[in-house]
Structures are given as C-alpha cells and as structure tokens.
Amino acid sequence: MRKFLAVVKHEYKKIVLKWAFLIGTLLFPIIAAGFAIVPAIIFSIKGEPTRIAVVDPTGKIATRLKENLSAERIREKARQATKDAVTDVTASQEEKMQRGVEQLGENFVFVDYSEDGKSLEQIRRELSAKITAKELDAYLLIPRDFDSPEAKYEFFSRKAGDFVGERTLRDALNEAVRSQRLADAQIDESKLKTLSRNVTFETKGVDEKGNEKDTDSSFIAAFIIGLMIYITLAIYGQAIMSAVVEEKETRIAEILFSSAKPFELMMGKLVGVGLAGLTQLAIWIISALILVGVGVAQMSAAGISISIPNITPLMIAYFFIFFLLGFFIYASIFALIGAMVTSVQEGGQFSFPPIMILLIGFYFSFAVIRDPNSQLSFWVSIAPFFAPITMPVRILSETPPFWQIGLSILINGLAIAALVWLAARVYRVGMLMYGKRATIPEVWKWIRQA
Amino acid sequence: MTEQNTTLKVENVSKRYGDFTAVDNLSFSVKSGRVFGFLGPNGAGKTTTIRMIVGITFPDTGKIELFNQQVSTELQNRIGYLPEERGLYKKMKIQDQLRYFAALKNVPQAEADRRIDFWLDRMRLADWKKKKTTDLSKGMQQKIQFISTVLHDPDLLILDEPFSGLDPVNVEFMIEVVAELKARHKTIIFSTHLMETAERLCDDIILINKSRKIVGGSIREVKSSFGKNLISLRCEGGETVLLDKNLVNKIVEHADEKEIELTENADPQNLLRRLIESGATITKFEQVEPSLNDIFIEKVKETNA
Numbered sequence: 122m123r124k125f126l127a128v129v130k131h132e133y134k135k136i137v138l139k140w141a142f143l144i145g146t147l148l149f150p151i152i153a154a155g156f157a158i159v160p161a162i163i164f165s166i167k168g169e170p171t172r173i174a175v176v177d178p179t180g181k182i183a184t185r186l187k188e189n190l191s192a193e194r195i196r197e198k199a200r201q202a203t204k205d206a207v208t209d210v211t212a213s214q215e216e217k218m219q220r221g222v223e224q225l226g227e228n229f230v231f232v233d234y235s236e237d238g239k240s241l242e243q244i245r246r247e248l249s250a251k252i253t254a255k256e257l258d259a260y261l262l263i264p265r266d267f268d269s270p271e272a273k274y275e276f277f278s279r280k281a282g283d284f285v286g287e288r289t290l291r292d293a294l295n296e297a298v299r300s301q302r303l304a305d306a307q308i309d310e311s312k313l314k315t316l317s318r319n320v321t322f323e324t325k326g327v328d329e330k331g332n333e334k335d336t337d338s339s340f341i342a343a344f345i346i347g348l349m350i351y352i353t354l355a356i357y358g359q360a361i362m363s364a365v366v367e368e369k370e371t372r373i374a375e376i377l378f379s380s381a382k383p384f385e386l387m388m389g390k391l392v393g394v395g396l397a398g399l400t401q402l403a404i405w406i407i408s409a410l411i412l413v414g415v416g417v418a419q420m421s422a423a424g425i426s427i428s429i430p431n432i433t434p435l436m437i438a439y440f441f442i443f444f445l446l447g448f449f450i451y452a453s454i455f456a457l458i459g460a461m462v463t464s465v466q467e468g469g470q471f472s473f474p475p476i477m478i479l480l481i482g483f484y485f486s487f488a489v490i491r492d493p494n495s496q497l498s499f500w501v502s503i504a505p506f507f508a509p510i511t512m513p514v515r516i517l518s519e520t521p522p523f524w525q526i527g528l529s530i531l532i533n534g535l536a537i538a539a540l541v542w543l544a545a546r547v548y549r550v551g552m553l554m555y556g557k558r559a560t561i562p563e564v565w566k567w568i569r570q571a
Numbered sequence: 572m573t574e575q576n577t578t579l580k581v582e583n584v585s586k587r588y589g590d591f592t593a594v595d596n597l598s599f600s601v602k603s604g605r606v607f608g609f610l611g612p613n614g615a616g617k618t619t620t621i622r623m624i625v626g627i628t629f630p631d632t633g634k635i636e637l638f639n640q641q642v643s644t645e646l647q648n649r650i651g652y653l654p655e656e657r658g659l660y661k662k663m664k665i666q667d668q669l670r671y672f673a674a675l676k677n678v679p680q681a682e683a684d685r686r687i688d689f690w691l692d693r694m695r696l697a698d699w700k701k702k703k704t705t706d707l708s709k710g711m712q713q714k715i716q717f718i719s720t721v722l723h724d725p726d727l728l729i730l731d732e733p734f735s736g737l738d739p740v741n742v743e744f745m746i747e748v749v750a751e752l753k754a755r756h757k758t759i760i761f762s763t764h765l766m767e768t769a770e771r772l773c774d775d776i777i778l779i780n781k782s783r784k785i786v787g788g789s790i791r792e793v794k795s796s797f798g799k800n801l802i803s804l805r806c807e808g809g810e811t812v813l814l815d816k817n818l819v820n821k822i823v824e825h826a827d828e829k830e831i832e833l834t835e836n837a838d839p840q841n842l843l844r845r846l847i848e849s850g851a852t853i854t855k856f857e858q859v860e861p862s863l864n865d866i867f868i869e870k871v872k873e874t875n876a
Binding site for chain 2: 123124127128130131134135367370371372373375376377378379380381382553555
C-alpha cells in the first residue's frame with residue numbers, strides 16, 4: 122500500500138507540477154472567458170463608416186435603402202443577433218457568420234452625387250475616379266428596371282474584401298427593393314409588417330415532476346460538460362500512454378518491477394494520472410460556474426435575459442463519477458497500448474481506435490441533447506465507452522430516473538474491471554519486452570498465459 | 572552472519588518461453604559477503620535467471636531461496652538490482668527520481684534524503700542534485716543508476732554490466748565503491764562480459780552457456796580444474812629437452828620467450844630439472860594459469876560445438 126501511494130504521488134506530481142498542466146488549466150478558462158467577453162468587445166468596435174454614393178435613376182430605392190441603413194436600424198438588428206447567438210449554440214457555421222455580420226453592423230455615410238443627364242459610362246468613370254482619389258469608398262448603381270428579374274445592381278467598392286459591409290448593404294438593399302415592390306402592388310407596408318411579425322417562441326422543458334424549466338441554458342451547459350469530459354479523457358488517456366511508454370523505452374520498468382508488483386505500479390499510475398485529471402476538471406468546472414455567473418450578470422445588465430442552468434451539487438457529483446468511470450476505461454486501454462508498443466509514435470497509431478470511440482461518444486451527446494428520453498439516448502448513456510460522456514450530458518439535459526444512472530455506473534464499473542484485468546496482464550509481460558512491437562496474437566498469448 | 576552463510580540458493584531451476592528454454596535445470600548458490608561472478612555470453616540466460624532472483628518472473632520448475640526464504644515480492648526490499656538495460660526519467664530532477672526509487676523500496680523520506688546526499692557526495696555528483704537527467708553525461712547517469720540500487724542499503728546487490736558506458740577512470744572508481752560494499756559484508760552478484768574485471772573482483776564464479784551451467788566454484792578451483800600445463804620460458808640452450816614429445820606438446824614462440832604446453836600428466840618440475848641438467852641458462856620459468864578469458868572462450872566454444 123505504501124508503495125502504491127508512492128506511485129500515485131509520483132504520477133500526480135509528474136503531471137501537475139509541469140508548466141503544460143498549469144498553462145492548459147489556465148488556458149481553458151481564459152479561452153472560455155474570451156468566448157464570453159470578446160464578442161461583446163468587438164461588438165462595440167465599429168469599422169470606419171463606408172462612404173457610399175447611390176445612383177438611383179428611379180428615385181424610389183435610395184430613400185428606402187438609406188432608411189434601412191440608419192444607425193438605429195443597424196443597432197436594433199445587432200441586438201437581435203446577439204440574443205440569437207447566445208441561445209443557439211448548434212447553429213451552422215454559415216448561420217454563425219451571418220449572425221456575426223449582423224452583430225458587427227457596419228455604418229454607412231451617404232455621399233451626394235448628381236447623375237442628372239449623364240450616361241452610365243460617364244457615371245462609372247466619374248465615381249471610379251472619386252474612389253481612386255479616396256473621396257469615396259464605394260458606389261452602388263441601381264438599374265432603371267429595378268423590378269425586372271434581369272435587373273443587375275452593381276456595387277463597386279474599394280474594400281472588396283469587406284464582407285461585413287457588403288452583406289449589411291445587400292440585406293438592406295433587398296429589403297428596400299422588397300418594400301418598393303409592395304408599394305407598387307398597392308400593399309400597405311406597415312400593415313404587412315404587423316401581419317408578418319414573427320411569433321414569440323419560448324421553449325420550456327418539463328421535468329419528471331411536471332415542473333416547467335428553462336431548456337436553453339441547460340443545454341448549453343450539457344454541451345460544455347460533454348466537451349470538457351471528452352477533452353480531459355483524450356488528454357489524460359494519452360498521458361497514461363506516454364508515461365507507460367517512457368518507462369518501457371527507458372527500461373525503468375525493469376527497476377520498478379524489481380521494487381513493486383506490476384499491478385501496484387499500473388494501478389498507481391492510473392490513480393495518480395486520474396487524480397491529476399480530476400484536479401484539472403475541478404478547476405475548470407469551478408471557473409465555468411463563476412464565468413457563467415458573471416456572464417449572466419453582464420447579459421442581464423445589457424438587457425438580454427438568459428437563465429442560469431439549474432445545476433445541483435448532485436449533478437456535479439455525477440459528473441465526477443462519470444469522468445472517473447470514463448478515465449479508468451480509457452486509461453486502461455491506453456496503458457495496454459503503451460505496454461504493447463516500443464515508442465510514443467507507434468503508440469500514436471494505435472491510439473486512433475480509442476480516440477475514435479471517444480469522439481463517437483461525444484457526437485452521440487448531440488443526439489442526447491436533442492432528445493434526452495429517446496431509445497437511443499437511453500442505450501448510449503448506459504453503454505460502456507460512451508456513457509462517461511453521454512450520461513452527464515443526459516443528466517444535465519434532463520435527469521433520467523436513478524435506476525438508469527445506477528445501471529450505467531454498474532455496467533461501466535464492470536467494463537473497468539475487465540479492462541484493468543486485461544491491461545494488467547499485458548502490462549506485466551509487455552513492459553519487459555524490448556526491441557519490437559508486440560503483435561495481437563502475442564498479446565493474446567500473454568493474456569492467457571499470465 | 573558468518574562468511575559461509577548462503578544468501579542465495581538456486582536449485583534445479585528451469586524457465587521456458589513457449590518452445591524456447593531460457594534456463595535449463597540450473598543450480599548454484601551464492602555465499603554471503605562474497606562477490607559472485609555470473610558469467611556467460613549474450614543470450615545464455617543470465618537476465619532471465621536474474622529476473623527470477625529479483626522476483627520479476629518466476630521459475631517454471633525448481634526453487635529459488637533468498638536469505639533462506641522462498642523468493643517473494645517482500646524480499647525485493649533487501650535486493651538492489653542494477654539491470655543491464657536501464658534508464659532514468661528524462662525530464663525529472665535527479666533528487667526527485669532517487670526519492671521515488673527509494674520510496675518504492677519502502678525507505679522513509681527523511682532517511683532517503685540523507686542517503687541521497689551521502690551517495691551523491693560519494694559519487695562526486697552533489698552539484699547535480701537539482702539537475703535533470705538530460706543535463707547529465709552518460710557516465711553520470713550510470714552513477715545515478717548505481718545510487719538508485721544502493722539507496723535502500725540492500726543485503727544483496729545484483730549488478731548487471733555495471734561498468735558499461737564508464738571511462739577507465741570511473742571504472743576504477745566504481746570498483747573501489749564495490750569493494751567498499753563488500754567490506755560492509757554485502758553479497759554482490761556481478762554479471763559481466765569483461766573477464767578481466769571479473770577476475771579482479773570475484774571470489775566465486777559460475778559460467779553458463781545455452782541455458783546451462785558450464786563451470787562453477789571459486790576462481791581458484793575453476794582455474795585448476797581447467798588445468799592446462801602452460802609454462803612461460805626464457806632460456807638459452809636446452810633445445811633437445813624441448814623436443815621430447817613425451818614431455819612437450821606444443822611450443823609457441825614469442826618475441827623473447829616461449830610458451831610451452833606440456834603433455835598431459837607431465838610434471839613441470841621434471842622439465843625444469845632436465846633443462847638445468849642440459850646446461851641451459853634459464854632467466855624465466857613460470858607456470859602460467861589460464862586467464863578467465865581463456866576459460867570463457869574455450870568453454871563457450873566447446874559447448875557451442
């Protein structure tokens with residue numbers, strides 16, 4: 122037992138007292154804080170306003186466009202976009218980009234330009250000359266037949282790469298043309314606006330006891346928890362592997378085996394590294410809780426109301442339990458791989474399958490978030506290998522009955538017993554086999570003979 | 572403990588890996604307080620035998636007794652094992668590594684720290700205590716590994732090629748350290764290919780080849796049992812005596828002396844008398860013992876044939 126504790130202490134210190142651990146541990150909250158704060162900062166920084174000349178021979182579009190691009194309207198849109206971004210983490214990349222653009226909302230300054238009696242060629246030449254002279258940033262040519270399907274709106278810009286400005290302008294222009302079409306069709310625009318207003322759609326979950334609860338926030342939390350467990354399992358699983366490979370590669374194993382039982386050494390390593398992972402996860406969860414608290418306060422100060430997910434101490438206890446279950450499952454697999462191979466590079470190739478399984482588990486958590494009570498969610502949150510990620514996600518999305526959690530713990534506990542048993546047998550023999558990588562039949566022989 | 576107590580007894584031990592027999596019915600014993608040379612070519616089964624002694628693996632048949640008890644993991648705390656293939660944690664401070672190795676042998680931390688300081692000082696490495704392995708030369712690392720084997724003050728030391736990677740000055744230094752340990756009545760099993768060093772250090776030896784014991788016993792016994800009648804001779808005259816086929820088997824001419832191999836049962840004293848009688852002037856007449864190296868090569872060749 123004393124030797125076992127010596128191994129635990131050694132492995133724990135080896136990880137925790139390293140710069141990489143400190144940086145990794147601190148970096149995550151900083152990045153998380155960055156995600157929470159940076160958009161708010163960017164949102165307040167605006168690019169320089171774009172000086173634009175609008176050539177509108179019809180005299181119908183330009184006024185509406187100017188109105189759509191007014192400062193108030195852009196601010197209004199940005200506020201809406203921010204609200205959507207907070208409550209919709211599963212948005213596609215495209216949607217996120219769109220939203221980002223809306224949040225940034227560029228300002229436009231309209232430059233007067235009189236096109237009276239000039240030909241299109243002449244207008245282009247004159248305006249382009251102004252751009253070259255830096256008197257103007259962009260100009261827009263509205264065609265005379267603005268409503269025809271073949272009508273081409275031409276936009277010339279000094280800042281052709283400015284997708285934010287381009288997009289804002291395009292949206293405003295579309296809107297302006299649409300209103301003009303409505304007016305031409307004798308439809309009252311203000312009436313149409315009232316009629317086509319979006320409904321207020323509020324999602325409320327109902328928990329087991331029939332109480333209402335807010336789902337938006339708990340599902341962000343579920344996603345974050347799934348991600349955290351996935352990342353820590355992947356990192357610490359591989360940490361186990363490189364620690365095992367180091368002792369094999371440097372032949373320290375032989376000295377260690379002449380001092381303590383291989384099983385003690387392996388378990389000590391698993392427990393020590395596991396505690397290091399737990400330390401990191403604890404720091405992250407605590408800082409996440411603080412950040413969420415601060416974030417919520419900030420948001421409500423900005424007039425955006427989001428509710429705090431309802432996380433109980435029991436839930437946090439479950440996360441740690443499932444993290445540990447996952448850790449021992451993956452750590453024993455990685456220890457087994459480490460004892461089989463001769464170098465970290467070789468181990469890297471072999472660690473692909475377990476990482477894949479881990480990733481699949483992480484992807485399943487999306488299905489669980491969407492429907493925590495489906496058949497699929499039930500099975501993946503019980504199954505060994507997947508449960509350590511999917512069950513905490515499910516508990517946060519909607520806590521399943523206790524027997525399911527208990528069953529999941531039991532099944533994964535049994536999986537750990539089996540995997541540790543296998544790993545210990547491979548470890549005992551593999552650690553003293555130098556020179557070449559063990560083949561699967563060889564490993565199978567060790568397992569049977571040991 | 573008296574000189575003749577037995578530290579280690581290996582009895583009819585065999586170990587097989589699949590179809591391959593690594594150790595075949597091997598028996599020997601090591602007396603306490605003596606330096607025991609465990610010799611043999613690569614692949615003879617030395618490492619397998621040592622691993623069974625230190626309790627890393629276990630024999631298929633036969634019995635190993637250490638300090639008059641069956642080998643067990645509890646006895647590991649009384650053994651210091653320096654494996655032939657050995658290493659240190661690359662990015663760890665020397666002090667931390669040594670503390671860990673000591674803790675694994677159940678040495679309390681305060682005592683471990685005291686011994687670490689003592690040994691680093693003895694090895695003239697005190698300045699390197701806080702350095703990492705990667706900052707040390709190969710020779711220094713060898714010495715640190717040696718320290719890790721003696722930190723728990725073991726009664727039995729098993730040193731497998733302890734001097735590899737050391738320069739001649741450091742080899743001499745380490746031989747001195749081993750001699751000190753012997754003076755403190757430690758039993759030392761010393762496995763090596765360097766016959767010259769073995770000859771200097773060992774009281775007893777065993778030579779194994781192809782999983783089996785070839786010869787064993789005290790160095791003196793082994794040498795006399797090998798008993799080749801070799802005479803190193805420098806003289807003028809007496810050629811007729813040396814041509815006597817009943818007396819001399821072979822003559823090898825060196826620069827200024829001859830190596831004479833006598834026939835079996837021939838008495839060196841008889842040769843000396845007859846040379847004097849023949850009126851030869853003798854400036855050197857020495858009965859040469861075979862070196863351990865000669866015995867090693869000869870015996871290994873014999874068993875490989």
